Amino acid sequence: DAKTTQPPSMDCAEGRAANLPCNHSTISGNEYVYWYRQIHSQGPQYIIHGLKNNETNEMASLIITEDRKSSTLILPHATLRDTAVYYCIVRGGFMNYGGATNKLIFGTGTLLAVQP
Amino acid sequence: DGGITQSPKYLFRKEGQNVTLSCEQNLNHDAMYWYRQDPGQGLRLIYYSQIVNDFQKGDIAEGYSVSREKKESFPLTVTSAQKNPTAFYLCASSTGYNEQFFGPGTRLTVL
Numbered sequence: 001d002a003k004t005t006q007p008p009s010m011d012c013a014e015g016r017a018a019n020l021p022c023n024h025s026t027i028s029g030n031e032y033v034y035w036y037r038q039i040h041s042q043g044p045q046y047i048i049h050g051l052k053n054n055e056t057n058e059m060a061s062l063i064i065t066e067d068r069k070s071s072t073l074i075l076p077h078a079t080l081r082d083t084a085v086y087y088c089i090v091r092g093g094f095m096n097y098g099g100a101t102n103k104l105i106f107g108t109g110t111l112l113a114v115q116p
Numbered sequence: 117d118g119g120i121t122q123s124p125k126y127l128f129r130k131e132g133q134n135v136t137l138s139c140e141q142n143l144n145h146d147a148m149y150w151y152r153q154d155p156g157q158g159l160r161l162i163y164y165s166q167i168v169n170d171f172q173k174g175d176i177a178e179g180y181s182v183s184r185e186k187k188e189s190f191p192l193t194v195t196s197a198q199k200n201p202t203a204f205y206l207c208a209s210s211t212g213y214n215e216q217f218f219g220p221g222t223r224l225t226v227l
Contacts, residue, residue: 034215043120043206043218044159087158103174104216106151106158 004088009111012082018075020110022088025069032091033064034104035073037084044087044106047073078114085109119143120219122207127224129194129201137192137222139207148190149208149216152176159206165190194224202226 005023012018024033034049048055048062050071055062061074075082087109120141129135139148147166151159161174165184179198184190190209194201204223208216 041204041221041223043208043221046215046217049215103161103164104159106160108156108158 004090004107006086006088006107006110008108009113011113011115012075012078014080014114014116015077018078018082018112018114020073020075020086020088020112021070022073023070024088024090027068027090033062033068033071034089034091035060035062036087036089036104036106037082038087038109039081039084047086075112078112080114080116083112083114085111120207120209120217122205122219122222124222125220127222128227129224130227132196134193134195135201135224137194137205137207137224139190139192139219140188141190141207141209141217141219142188143209143211143217144187145209145211145217146187147210147212147216148184149210150174150180150182150190150192151206151208153204153206153221162192162205 032049032051035047036044038044048057048060050062050064064071087106089104123138149164150162152162153159160176162180163171163174163182165171168187171182171184179195181193202225204221206221207219210216
């Protein structure tokens, strides 16, 4: 799986958009970009994923650059409850019996602190 | 409500004792996973199971054991061979290649 690089921490004002960057310069053609977040002492929560097109759901938007070497997670109107560690993960796009490509390799993520 | 449950939430054990962490899911997911998280770190994969009666070692399987006798259950045993077992343990499940859903975690402390 490709390695990802994220800033260790970011601040965002409540009500403003939070833009979390992720670098994945070694990503290969069949690897997806996944985003999870983890609120303190809870299990991680899935947010969104994408391959090469931009994606949007009720939680966030994912913008992937054309060369796929980086992406940005956008929380359009951050609230205090969005304060969490956000993980950017790159994972293979196919599954074999051994299940190795279903592994999620977590880095240390970005601690997003939403300020009132 | 469908979801993943882990019990207990907090667990204390004496050094040298084996302890079993429970993970149950009613999402009808085929695959289940166990991760370990240390303070300030990301999650590391201990074991995973794609189907009943089959499981594979993850990146840090030494000192741990699992079983998968039922689709809904994937218990993790932390044995006395695990040198540093104090950590936050997370169980997850998924269907096929879809996103993984995580339980609330068990915090294990060795006294």
